[in-house]
Amino acid sequence: MVYLDNGATTAPYPEVVETMKEVLQTYYGNPSSLHHLGVQSEKVLKQSRELTAKFLEVSPGEIVFTSGATESNNTAIKGIAFQYQNRGKHIITSAVEHPAVLDVCKQLQDIFGVRLTVLPVDSKGMVRLDDLKQAITDETILVSIMFVNNEVGSIQPIQEIGNYLKSFPKIFFHVDAVQAFGKIPVKPETLGIDLLSLSAHKFHGPKGTGILYVRKGTQLTPLLVGGGQEAKFRPGTENLAGIVGMVKAMRLTQQKLKDQPDALKRMRNRLVEGLQGLEGCYINSPEEGAPHILNLSVPGVKSEVLLHSLEDKGIYVSTKSACSSKLDRPSRVLMEMGLGEERARSALRISLSYENTIDEMDYFITTMKQVVPQLKQMLNVR
Ligand code: PLP
Numbered sequence: 001m002v003y004l005d006n007g008a009t010t011a012p013y014p015e016v017v018e019t020m021k022e023v024l025q026t027y028y029g030n031p032s033s034l035h036h037l038g039v040q041s042e043k044v045l046k047q048s049r050e051l052t053a054k055f056l057e058v059s060p061g062e063i064v065f066t067s068g069a070t071e072s073n074n075t076a077i078k079g080i081a082f083q084y085q086n087r088g089k090h091i092i093t094s095a096v097e098h099p100a101v102l103d104v105c106k107q108l109q110d111i112f113g114v115r116l117t118v119l120p121v122d123s124k125g126m127v128r129l130d131d132l133k134q135a136i137t138d139e140t141i142l143v144s145i146m147f148v149n150n151e152v153g154s155i156q157p158i159q160e161i162g163n164y165l166k167s168f169p170k171i172f173f174h175v176d177a178v179q180a181f182g183k184i185p186v187k188p189e190t191l192g193i194d195l196l197s198l199s200a201h202k203f204h205g206p207k208g209t210g211i212l213y214v215r216k217g218t219q220l221t222p223l224l225v226g227g228g229q230e231a232k233f234r235p236g237t238e239n240l241a242g243i244v245g246m247v248k249a250m251r252l253t254q255q256k257l258k259d260q261p262d263a264l265k266r267m268r269n270r271l272v273e274g275l276q277g278l279e280g281c282y283i284n285s286p287e288e289g290a291p292h293i294l295n296l297s298v299p300g301v302k303s304e305v306l307l308h309s310l311e312d313k314g315i316y317v318s319t320k321s322a323c324s325s326k327l328d329r330p331s332r333v334l335m336e337m338g339l340g341e342e343r344a345r346s347a348l349r350i351s352l353s354y355e356n357t358i359d360e361m362d363y364f365i366t367t368m369k370q371v372v373p374q375l376k377q378m379l380n381v382r
Contacts, residue, residue, distance in 0.1 A: 001314050001316065002314055002315045002316065002356075002360045002363055002364060003316050003355075003356075004315060004316060004317045004350045004351060004352065004356065004360070004364065005316045005317055005318050005349075005351060006202075006292065006351045006352055006353040006355075006356075007150055007151075007179060007202070007292070007293055007318065007349060007351030008318050008351070009201045009202065009207065010201060010202060010203060010204045010353050010355075011204065011355070012201075012204055012205060012206055012245070012249070013204045013205075013248070013249055013252055015248055015252065016204060016205055016206065016245045016248045016249050016252075017245075019244055019245055019248045020206060020241040020242070020244065020245040021241075023044065023240055023241040023244045023245070024241045027040060027041045027044050027240055027241075027244075028041075029041040030237055031044075031045045031229075031237075031238055031240065032227065032229065032237070041240055044240060044244060045238055045240060045243065046060075048065075048240075048243045048244055048246075048247045049063050049065075051247050051250070051251070052211060052246075052247055052250065055247075055250050055251070055254055056186065056187065056188060056196075056213060057187050057188075057189060057190070058188055058189055058213055058215075059216065061216065061231070062213055062214055062215060062216055063211060063212075063213060064211070064212040064213075064214055064230045064231065064233045064234050065209070065210070065211060065230060065234065065238060065239070065243050066209075066210040066211065066212050066230075066234055067208050067209065067210060067239070068199045068200070068201070068207070068208060068209065068210035069098075069100055069176060069178045069197045069198060069199035069202075069210050070100040070199075071210060071212075071223075071234075072197035072198065072199070072210050072211065072212035073098075073100045073101050073104055073144075073174075073176055073197050074100070074104050074223060075212055075220065075222070075223055075233065075234065076144075076174045076195040076197060076212055076214075076220070077091070077101065077104045077105060077108070077142065077144055077174060078104065078108065078221070078223060079220030079221050079222065079223065079233070080141060080142045080172050080174070080195070080218075080220060081108050081112060081114055081141070081142065082112075082221035083219050083220055083221040084141045084142075084172075084219075085112075085141075087141050087170060088137075088138065088139030088140060088141045088170075089112075089113060089114050089115055089139060089141070090114070090115045090116075090117070090137055090139035090140040090141065091105050091108065091114050091115070091116055091117070091140070091141065091142045091143075091144065092116075092117045092119065092132060092135050092136070092140060092142070092143045092144070093105050093116070093117075093118055093119070093143070093144045093145065094118065094119045094120075094121060094127045094145050094146070094156070095118050095119065095120055095121055095332075095336040096121050096125055096146070096149050096151075096154070096332075096333045096336055096337075097144070097145075097146050097176065098146065098150055098176060098178070100176070101144050101146065101176050102118070105118075105144065115139065117135040119131045119132060119135060119145075120336065121154070121336050121337060122337070123337050123338055123339070124154055124286035124288075124289075124337070125149050125152045125154030125286060125289075125333060125336070125337050126154050126156060126157065126286070127145060127156055127157070127161075129157060129160050129161065129164060132161060132164070133164065136168065136171070140168070140171050141170070141171060141172065142171065142172045142173075142174060143161065143165060143171060143172070143173050143174070144173075144174040144175075144176070145158065145161060145173075145174075145175060145176075146175065146176040146177075146178075146179075147175050147176065147177040147178075147179065147180035147184075147186065148177070148178075148179035148180040148183065148184070148289075148290040148293070149179070149289075149290075149293075149333060150178070150179045150293070151293075151295055151331060151333040151334070151347075151349055152284055152285045152286070152289060152293065152295040152333055152334070152337070152349075153179070153285045153286070153289035153290035153291075153292070153293030153294070153295065154285075154286055154289050154290075155180075155184065155288070155289060155290055158175055158191050158193070159191050159192070161173065161192075162191045162192025162193055163192055165192060166192055172194040172195060172218060173192060173193050173194050173195070174193075174194065174195040174196070174197070175188070175191070175193045175195070175196045175197070176197045177196050177197060177198055178197060178198060178199045178202050179202065179290065179292075179293070180290070181198050181202070181203055181250075181253070182203045182250075182253035182254060182256070182257055183257070183264060183290055183291055183292050184290065184291075185257075186198075188213050188215070189215075193213070193215070194214075194215040194218050195212065195213060195214055195215065195218065196211075196212070196213040197210065197211070197212055197213075198210055198211040198212075198213075200242070200245070200246035200249055200250075203249050203250065203253040204249045204252065204253060204353070204355075205242075205245055205246040205248070205249030205250070206241075206242045206245045206246060206249075208239065208242055209239060209242035209243060209245065209246045210246075211246070212233070212234075214233065220233055222234065222235070224236065253354070256354040260354060263354055264291035264292045264352050264353075264354065265291040266358070267352050267356055267357075267358060267360075267361050268291050268292070268293075268294050268352065270358055270361040270362070270365075271294050271350065271361050271364065271365065272294065274361065274362070274364075274365030275296065275365060275368060277369075278368060278369055278372060279373075280298055280299065280300070280372065280376060280381070281296055281297070281298050281368070281372060282296060282297045282298075282299070282343060283295070283296050284296060284297055284334055284337070284339060284343060284347060291352075292351055292352040292353065293349065293350070293351050293352075294349075294350045294351075294352075295334070295347055295348070295349050295350075296347070296348055296350070297334075297339075297342075297343040297344075297346040297347045297348070298346050298348075298372055298375075298376070298381075299342040299343055299346050299381075300342070300346065300376065300379060300381030300382075301346055301372070301375050301376060301379060301381060302345055302346055303319035303345065303346055303347055303348055304319060305375060305379075306346070306348055306371070306372070306375065307319055307348060309371045309374075309375060310348075310364075310367060310368075310371065313367045313371065315363070315364055315367060317348050317349060317350050317351075318348070318349040318351065319331075319347065319348060319349070330344030330345045330347075331344045331345075331347045334347055350364070
């Protein structure tokens with residue numbers, strides 16, 4: 001099997017599974033309990049928070065553990081909208097956000113009277129700083145822009161946006177960095193970010209565990225109320241095994257980035273070079289995009305058809321983002337990039353992890369060279 005769908009999810013590292021098993025069996029005490037077992041669990045939780053903060057180069061008090069990026073995004077965006085509604089009700093986001101951001105903003109627009117500006121992107125899937133500058137008003141309370149696009153891998157100008165927003169102390173800057181962690185450096189403080197979302201299962205951690213970085217001094221109206229855990233931002237008994245597993249995965253992933261900083265890029269370059277000679281195959285990702293995502297199209301061959309032909313050869317890829325891949329619609333991201341409906345209906349996303357190899361890239365290229373001409377002939381595509 002050649003698994004090239006790491007943007008959808010990754011296989012947990014065996015060390016992560018082992019650690020989680022140990023935590024489930026040993027540290028089952030509730031971290032809020034006063035007895036010895038509770039104190040032990042609380043200690044593990046505290047250590048996990050400290051390590052997470054260290055990896056992101058922030059303070060432990062700025063880390064909130066959540067159930068994943070969907071929750072982190074909702075907590076950040078709604079939390080700011082509710083908390084600072086008297087300051088203004090204008091939010092700025094981009095047209096290529098994951099639904100866990102875009103649909104949250106739209107929901108606030110529909111039921112909470114938020115005015116929403118959705119910034120367009122250029123042909124590389126990038127927002128323009130000038131568009132953002134023009135969109136800001138006295139009513140703006142939040143800008144939410146993703147770090148790395150999950151379908152095509154465009155890296156947004158987060159540093160520039162963060163720098164620019166420093167002169168607007170009343171505007172919060174939220175970044176969905178789900179596809180960035182472990183692939184490019186993610187340092188919220190130096191990037192001028194106030195809120196940042198991560199999801200463990202995208203970097204070989206467990207599903208159902210995530211992080212929300214909340215810069216010190218930022219207030220959020222919590223989505224949930226209850227026991228007061230996670231500084232009241234996210235009450236509920238903590239998923240300790242998930243959190244410890246996630247921290248382990250963070251450590252291992254960061255180590256891979258440090259030890260093999262070019263590994264993903266080398267594999268992606270190999271794919272681009274190998275596919276160059278394949279007639280009718282177009283690369284949709286920008287050259288300077290994230291090293292682990294490559295989006296391509298074979299116009300005339302629908303994404304699903306190519307996906308299943310590759311699956312028959314043991315290769316697993318995505319059509320677009322995992323959560324929208326069952327909808328029979330052209331990719332919204334590619335349409336926003338102006339690549340046209342034909343390219344958007346035939347798009348495939350190949351997403352890599354450090355566990356992939358150059359040999360697997362070569363197998364993918366060989367298989368594409370075999371399968372694509374056959375499909376084109378069968379479907380009468382010129
Ligand atoms: N944001 C981005 C950019 C994603 O790629 C995903 C998952 O595909 C999410 C948010 C949602 O993450 P989760 O499913 O862990 O809540």
